[in-house]
Amino acid sequence: MKLELNSPLDMHLHLRDGDMMKLVAPLSADSFAGAVIMPNLVPPVSSVEEVKSYKIRILEACGDRVFKPYMTAFFKNYTEEELTQLKDYIFGIKLYPAGATTNSDGGVKAMQEAEKTISIMQEMGIPLLVHGESHGFVMDREAEFLAVYRDLASRFPKLRICMEHITTASAVKLLDEFENLCATVTLQHLIITLDDVAGGMLRPHLFCKPIAKRPEDREALLQAALSGHSRLMFGSDSAPHPIHAKESCGCAAGVFTAPLALPRLTTLFEEHGCLDKLQGFVSDNACKLYGITPPVKKVTLIRESMEIPTAYEAHGQKVVPMDAGCVLPWRLA
Numbered sequence: 001m002k003l004e005l006n007s008p009l010d011m012h013l014h015l016r017d018g019d020m021m022k023l024v025a026p027l028s029a030d031s032f033a034g035a036v037i038m039p040n041l042v043p044p045v046s047s048v049e050e051v052k053s054y055k056i057r058i059l060e061a062c063g064d065r066v067f068k069p070y071m072t073a074f075f076k077n078y079t080e081e082e083l084t085q086l087k088d089y090i091f092g093i094k095l096y097p098a099g100a101t102t103n104s105d106g107g108v109k110a111m112q113e114a115e116k117t118i119s120i121m122q123e124m125g126i127p128l129l130v131h132g133e134s135h136g137f138v139m140d141r142e143a144e145f146l147a148v149y150r151d152l153a154s155r156f157p158k159l160r161i162c163m164e165h166i167t168t169a170s171a172v173k174l175l176d177e178f179e180n181l182c183a184t185v186t187l188q189h190l191i192i193t194l195d196d197v198a199g200g201m202l203r204p205h206l207f208c209k210p211i212a213k214r215p216e217d218r219e220a221l222l223q224a225a226l227s228g229h230s231r232l233m234f235g236s237d238s239a240p241h242p243i244h245a246k247e248s249c250g251c252a253a254g255v256f257t258a259p260l261a262l263p264r265l266t267t268l269f270e271e272h273g274c275l276d277k278l279q280g281f282v283s284d285n286a287c288k289l290y291g292i293t294p295p296v297k298k299v300t301l302i303r304e305s306m307e308i309p310t311a312y313e314a315h316g317q318k319v320v321p322m323d324a325g326c327v328l329p330w331r332l333a
């Protein structure tokens with residue numbers, strides 16, 4: 001049995017830079033026709049020059065694979081002139097609340113300060129991608145941030161706002177309240193809850209921000225994805241960290257899923273009898289929402305077992321994937 005996907009897209013991806021990027025970028029490019037590339041490097045990607053040179057490095061790392069990096073810039077208070085220059089080189093601008101996650105110290109401290117730039121983005125048609133977490137209690141951070149989404153969505157009705165990596169039933173509900181909101185969801189948040197991370201032995205390779213939530217949250221996310229919700233897209237948030245940064249006291253946040261994302265998603269959609277909804281989730285919804293035309297690329301999955309490697313290693317880097325050592329019923333052709 002085979003399944004063919006047309007131009008699958010990963011709408012939220014961390015590729016890092018240097019040797020780590022050389023290891024992980026080809027793994028994404030083996031599965032996907034393109035991806036929205038997060039800008040949280042050190043220092044963050046925030047100028048035309050940085051966007052252009054990062055894109056070139058990504059393409060070099062992907063070799064002759066068909067792969068389109070949809071670049072983003074790190075949100076700061078850009079002037080109209082800066083946005084005019086950036087516009088042609090980026091897919092959107094990623095807003096992080098200061099300190100919310102990995103390499104986000106330079107993020108936004110108070111939303112009011114961001115309004116001028118956001119309003120110019122609306123006029124120019126530049127999408128705003130948001131890491132939506134407050135600084136509250138870890139399980140409540142996304143729920144507390146929903147008020148900010150509500151405010152943005154109602155005050156900037158023409159702005160395309162993407163709630164990145166949603167993890168709660170309330171976020172799914174909010175999606176239906178505003179036409180200009182859309183969302184990405186990761187593989188892990190469709191599968192795990194906080195119990196999988198910390199309910200038994202602590203599993204650092206499942207630790208990410210936002211943290212996985214309750215069973216009812218996972219269920220709401222899953223039902224939205226399986227039902228083909230037109231404003232929900234796959235965004236892996238695959239976030240590689242070197243093994244020593246994960247298996248340590250002070251574990252870095254991020255789950256590395258890029259190489260197993262499509263086989264695992266196919267398994268999940270098949271288990272629920274919803275394979276017909278996978279193409280929309282991994283590509284068509286995003287194309288319609290953002291009006292993008294990714295490169296033509298057929299990606300075939302075969303119903304034969306795939307053993308997920310215990311680690312991916314190259315260029316002096318070693319990264320452990322989610323579900324390392326497990327066997328999936330589907331693999332990439």
Ligand code: DOR
Pocket residue numbers: 014040101102131207208209210239240253254255
């Ligand atoms: O778990 C996460 N890791 N969440 C993020 O928002 C950032 C990411 C990273 O860059 O490692």
Ligand code: ZN
Pocket residue numbers: 012014038237239
């Ligand atoms: Zn991310």
